[in-house]
Every structure is written in C-alpha cells, then in structure tokens.
Amino acid sequence: MYTDVSIEQVNEAMSRSAEAFSSYSKFSLSQRALLMKAIAREIEALGDELISVTMRETNLPEARLKGERGRTIFQLNSYADACERGDWLEARITTAIPEKVPPRPDIRKMLVPIGPVVVFGSSNFPYAYSTAGGDTATALAAGCTVVVKAHPAHPETSEMVAGAIRKALDVLQMPQDIFIHLQGASFAVGEALVRNPHTQAVGFTGSYSGGMALFNWANQRSQPIPVFAEMGSVNPVFLFPEKLEADPAAIAQMYAESITLGVGQFCTNPGLLIGLDSPVLDTFKGMLAEKLQQIKVGKMLHEGIAKNYQQKSLLMLSQPDVSCITSVSQDVINNSPEPILTEVSGEVFLKNPLLQEEVFGPFSMLVRCKDQDEMAAVARSLAGQLTSTLMATEHDYTANASIADIIASKCGRIILNGVPTGVEVCQAMHHGGPFPASTDSRYTSVGADAIKRFARPLAFQNYPDALLPDELKNANPLGITRSVNDIPTSQSL
C-alpha cells in the first residue's frame, strides 16, 4: 500500500526540516506546549476509526489500543506542561563580580534545541512510541523539528496520526515542516536519514540489531550525533526465599500475567526468573507453568515477530540442559504463540551466554541457583537491563545486600515486589539502562526528563538583559525555576 520514499525524498525532507528548525527553535515554550496539546486533541478527534485501523494492522485488542491512545495523549499533554514549567532547561545564572581579580563576568546558561530529530516508529507501541509518541513529543518540547519514519507494520495508523499532527500545525498556522512523515521499510531509508548532515539526533525503540545499525551509522558520520536507541532487555527477576515462601501462588499469578501481558511484546517483559534451589521454588514453578497454560494470549503484532518468537523459543529449547516446563505442542508453536516457561540450572546459565538473549514474546526462563554465591554470579554475568526486580522481604533484602548492589548496577530501574511491565509516565521514571538495554544509559525515553535528550547547553556571557532569551532575563518573565548563584529559585534577580 505504501512505497518507500526515495533517498532524494529523504534528503529533501531533512533540508526542509532544517529550514523549519531555524524558526521553530525560536518558538516560546508556551507556543510549543500549544502545539503539543493541539496534536493531542487532533489524535483524540480521529476517534474509533483510528482504533479500528490499528486493530487491523497490529492484531492488538481494542482495550489495549484505547489505553495506549490515552497514554499517548497524556504524554503529549504532560510533556507540554513540563515544557512550559521549564525545569528541563537547567537554567543557571552566575552573576558578575567586577571587583574579583580577574573580574567575574555575568554568565547564564540554559538548554537549547539540538536540531532536526529523526524518530523511528516502533512496532509494539503503534501510538505511544510511534508517530506522535514519546520521542516526537519530547523533541517538539525541546524545540526540535521532527522527521518520523513510520514503522512498516502499521503504515496506515502512522499516516492517520501524521495527518492529525499536520492538522494541528494547520489550525495553529505553524509551518508544516515542523513535522515530516515518511514511509520506508528498507534499511537504505533509515541509513539515509541517520547519515543526512542536517540530522542532529535519533530516537528509536526496537531490536538490538536495528538500534546498533543506527548507532554505528551515527558514529561513522563526519559529525557523530547522539542515538537514543532503547533495545530491550530480559528484565531479570530475583526471587528471594522468605518472600517466595510467604505466598508462591500470588507471585506465580502476578508473573503469569506480566509474562503474557500484550502477548509478551513489551520491552519490560520479565524474561528471566532467578531463584534458589528449594522446595518452594518447585512449588512456584509448577504454579507458574499451570497459570501460564491457562492464559489464552492473542496474536502477535505481525508475522515476522511471531516467526521470530517461534525460532528464538526453539533455539532456547534446543540448548543443552534447558528444559521446558510448560507443555509445548510443536504444532501450536508453528501457528500462534503460546506462553513458554523454561528452566535451567545456574551452572548451565553461566556457561551459555545465548541464554541471556531476549525472546520477544510470552517467554520466560527460570534459573535455579544452588546457593547465594551462584545467584550473585548470575547477577554479575548479566548485561545491562532496562529493569531488574527483587521479590524480597526487607529481611531478604538486607541479607542479600551485596546481590542487590550488583543487580542495581546493571539496570535503569529497580523494582521491589512488583512486576517490570507497566512503565508509569512520570518525572521520576527512568526508562533506559546500561548498554545493551539502551545506547545511552544517561537518558530516559519516558517521563519529562526525556526532553533533555534533544537539547544541549549554551552559555551567554556578558549579555545585557534585553538581548538574553526570556528564560534567562533578570525579571524571570516565564516564572521558571533557575539556579541563581547556586541556589534554586523562581524569583527574579
């Protein structure tokens, strides 16, 4: 239905985006917020037609998509508020001390937009991490123009959402090129977008191989640029004995739901459960397998993902000394996904790095450790993760403090007695993590701090008040919180 844009069209789009950047980057915070809120309204105005198109394109059920649409609208509105509040600007003022030797000049600093941003839509969040998703919203908040490459798994959804953005720009009489939408399934389109000299940052949510391709292209440019690629993880869950003993059935229920949520197609899906060899671990394992088998999961997003799930699951099951706890009918695997729980000893897990790889879908692996030392070794062996979870009483936690430290050092978010799925959109959220969970562990892709990905500091030295941006003027006309001579304040000077 949609054909790839040509490389010429990519380059022409980036030139238009750069041209629009020169005006949009000077839009006030409140103008940017106005745009973001208008986009939210126009998406809402697409109504049920959008939902039904996306259901057809993604196999996702109506309730999930309505929830995700709500989240996308919430993101746009709450990031718009954060944009106006201006904390993300990190405004700093150091006033002059003329009598100092040498004299200290007046210096003021704030974050300024980095330039045109390329956003790659993700397949598993057709709204919240696609066309008008978190990356687009935060780039617009930062004052950057955006070029989106639609995900080929939901091109029509993407086209509709792009139409809503264009309408918002139109209603507000803002330049259309603030936002440009391109269709393209080929690697060549992605490469051209990343390598175009106008592109100044890249946002991506998807596979490790996809993210690393973008990262490498970006670093091979004559001017390297930041790539914010969220590449998923296995989100290890550590089951400590006192907690597990207290109520194995409740934990099994909780995790059966988390593993199968959205057919396991979440980057925070718990793909690894690590416990200590014990009768209660066996009890838990049996309960979890039973519950997983009772849950009827839906279809996966598209055939490619379903096929990948099948292949990756079989690869895991074919590894030496990996056993399958759920009953898997070969036939069923070949058609639509069924939840799979596998089991392996700590010793085998430590020897086979392949067992650490993500199986995208409702798959989890229980690692049975013979003692705490082996559990610590397993924790130490893990690559960077988006999340890690500890199912632990306070006593478990303090008795295993050194394991908790190792776990914390490997992830971006550490959860106590909960599930990793469900990423709250709020300022304290960190969604990201040490490599390879993301290409830049210093930035989140969820929450208003994600705006900072698309900005860089600029210091103004010895500027008269009239020539300073409003954010840094003495009177603080925007009423933002600034650090003045090291003290945070929203007062004027």
Next chain:
Amino acid sequence: MYTDVSIEQVNEAMSRSAEAFSSYSKFSLSQRALLMKAIAREIEALGDELISVTMRETNLPEARLKGERGRTIFQLNSYADACERGDWLEARITTAIPEKVPPRPDIRKMLVPIGPVVVFGSSNFPYAYSTAGGDTATALAAGCTVVVKAHPAHPETSEMVAGAIRKALDVLQMPQDIFIHLQGASFAVGEALVRNPHTQAVGFTGSYSGGMALFNWANQRSQPIPVFAEMGSVNPVFLFPEKLEADPAAIAQMYAESITLGVGQFCTNPGLLIGLDSPVLDTFKGMLAEKLQQIKVGKMLHEGIAKNYQQKSLLMLSQPDVSCITSVSQDVINNSPEPILTEVSGEVFLKNPLLQEEVFGPFSMLVRCKDQDEMAAVARSLAGQLTSTLMATEHDYTANASIADIIASKCGRIILNGVPTGVEVCQAMHHGGPFPASTDSRYTSVGADAIKRFARPLAFQNYPDALLPDELKNANPLGITRSVNDIPTSQSL
C-alpha cells in the same frame, strides 16, 4: 625518566579500580567532599617545590602556575561543595496513587556513579586539567574511582600531584585504589585503558586526533562508553561595525592580549577574527598587528607543540591568497614562537576548509567579508566551536540578529564584548560545544554540572523508606533539593 606501564599493568590497574568502585560508589556525598578537600590541602602542601618542577617541565611562568594551582584547588573545593549540595543528583520523587487504575507506584530517581573513569592529563593545564584537575575532581564527586594517565610532557608534576592524592586517601584511611596513577606516552597504553571492560567513561582535553582515537576505540567496544573529549576550536570573533568604530584601539589591545595569553596555548584562544571590509577594519588590523609585535611571548609547553605551531603557521601562510600582517622572520619562526596575524578575504576563506583549522599557539586570522551576507556565509560554514564572540553594540546585535543566531547555533558559549580566554569556574559556565569542539555537546567540562558526565539515572520503584538511599528518603536527611511530584523542594515528604 618514566617508562610506560605495560598492558598487563593497565589491566591490573582497571581491575583494582573496579574493585575499589564497589566500595567508593557507596561513599556518602560528604565523604566524597571530605576526600576532595583533603586533596586540595595536600596539593597546597606541596608548596613551591611543585611550582618549580612544573616550571621546568612546561616552560610556564611562576605566576601562571600559581594561578592555575589556585584554580585547581578552587575547583576541588567548589565541586566538593556542589557534590554535597546534591543538585547534580537530579533527585525526583513521584509518590504513589494507589487508587489510580492501574495503581501508580512510588518511584524515585537519582543519578548514580557510572563506574571507573579514565582521565587523560592534558599538556596545557598541568594542574587544572591533569592529575587532580576538573575531570578527576568531578569523577570523584560523582562517586567514581579514577585512573589517570599522566601527560608525558609533565610526568614529574603528575607524579607529585598523584602523591598528594595518595596522601589524602591515606590520611582519611580510604582505599588507595580509589585513585590510580599511570605513566604512559604510547598510544597502546591509551588504547588499553579505553578498551578495558571495567572502564565506564573517559575524560580528555587535547587534540582532535587524540580525542577521536579515544572516541573510536570507545565506540568499537562490545559495550560502547561515553568519551568526553574537549578537542579545542578556533573560537571565532565577529567584529561588528558600530562597535569597532567606537574604539578600535581598545579592541586591538584586548585581542592582542587574548591571542598571546599563555603563548596562545588555550583551547579558547581567538584564532579567527571576522569583520566587514571597511577603513576601520584596516585601522584595527594595523593596531592589532603592531600590538602583537610588541608582546614578547614565552616558550611553548614543549618542543612538539612549538614545532607543530611552526609547521601549522607555515601551512596557513602557504595557502593561496593568505597574507601575513605581522612581520615574520623565518629564523624566529624556526626557534621560538612569535605571534602571527594573517588576513584572508571571506571569499577565499569560504573556499578553503583548511583555513578553519586550529593553529595551536599565538596565531589568529582576520577574515575580511565584503558584506553582511558573506559574513553570514562565513558563520554558516564554521564547524562546532567551544566559544564564539560578538563585538557588537546593542544596535549592531539587533541589526545582525540572524547572524547572531547562526553563531549561537555553532558554539557552547557565546560572549558579547569580551574575550573567549578565561573560563570562569562556576555553575553557569558551559565549556564544551558542538562537534568537533567536543565529542558530546551535551556536557560541560568546567563547572559543577561536569559531575553529571560520570553518572546515570537509576529509578527505585516501590521501595520502603528504610531501603532507599539517603538522597531519596522521605525525611530528606541530606537536605538536598529534590523534585517532588514535579515541584522542586528541599522539604521532607
């Protein structure tokens, strides 16, 4: 006098640093501050012996070195205060809303230390950007252990300062491996340090080729790591007509001093002066050349730098249509540096990218533009810069607003009616800039915000108060400013 460490010694040092990190990363903010202040005291205690050793190793005069030592001590003390104040932690608390559907959990986030940091000492700042310089101080403030590779141009100075750090650790009975000092002039040592898997970030101030070697090694690792390389720039100065007309002599005096300050061996040295063709530009040019010739500059840091200055200057002078305004005696060039002012038309400058390259030393190039359009084209042609300066009245500024915008988009600090040399150590400073001025335009290497280079966010979800780090506990026992449900406050919850 000093031989390179072996690759085995590099790897052994990184293992020790990683081991020390597991304890140092848990040191409280006040313990870190204590260490930094103790280092400052021990450097002071080295007294005049340190100064005389450095004078011998670097050719820098006593007054300059005493000033730089004072700055180094100030950095350690002021970053220690900033470390304790904790603003850099970006502590965020989003409290739970159990009645929300789904329930919102309690989430709290702060920056945590990234891991062992490798610091490469710079040649032009033997104290302030070497062994116990800004990179080391901010890494220690962030809670990271540090491995310093001494700059081979001042190994004895570096050894003495390392001794002061070791003594501070000893006095405070802290693990010696928090700081490790290595000598090494070869690329192999640098490469082994960057590629070692324990290394989690790199700080560097120096040449483009040196910085890019580190950057590429870091990105070729199986786990890429951030490199904060400050690689210098030509720091363009735009001379606008009304301002220049008002007092060409004063501006010529100011710039003659700035160009020759520290024998031009500052990364913020003004290497490019851009003006509009006019009689007053001729007047200014004559005055500047005359003043430059009156200034007796000292010896350069080492023979390699002097030789490079000679070669680079001659290369510039050999370019078509570049004229030399100062009288350069070939003999003098061959021995010790003399300040050089060259001149070129805007047209020639735009055609020859080589003219944009930095000549490290007391060298500057005047670009004569035929009109404002050509000046805008010159501004647009520039690569990323640490600083840009506008010599402009308010009327000049507003009449050239679009040129000012272009200039601002290319640099990390924009100065009005001043000189780029002299980098104030304060919170509002940004020392860094778009590539190739630095490898990461989002981070400063001067001012307390530089601490953030060596930290990453970690979110704690659903943690009971007792298990949270002090920085995030309800009572706010450290009294730091935190954002609680989007509102900055230092109150307890």
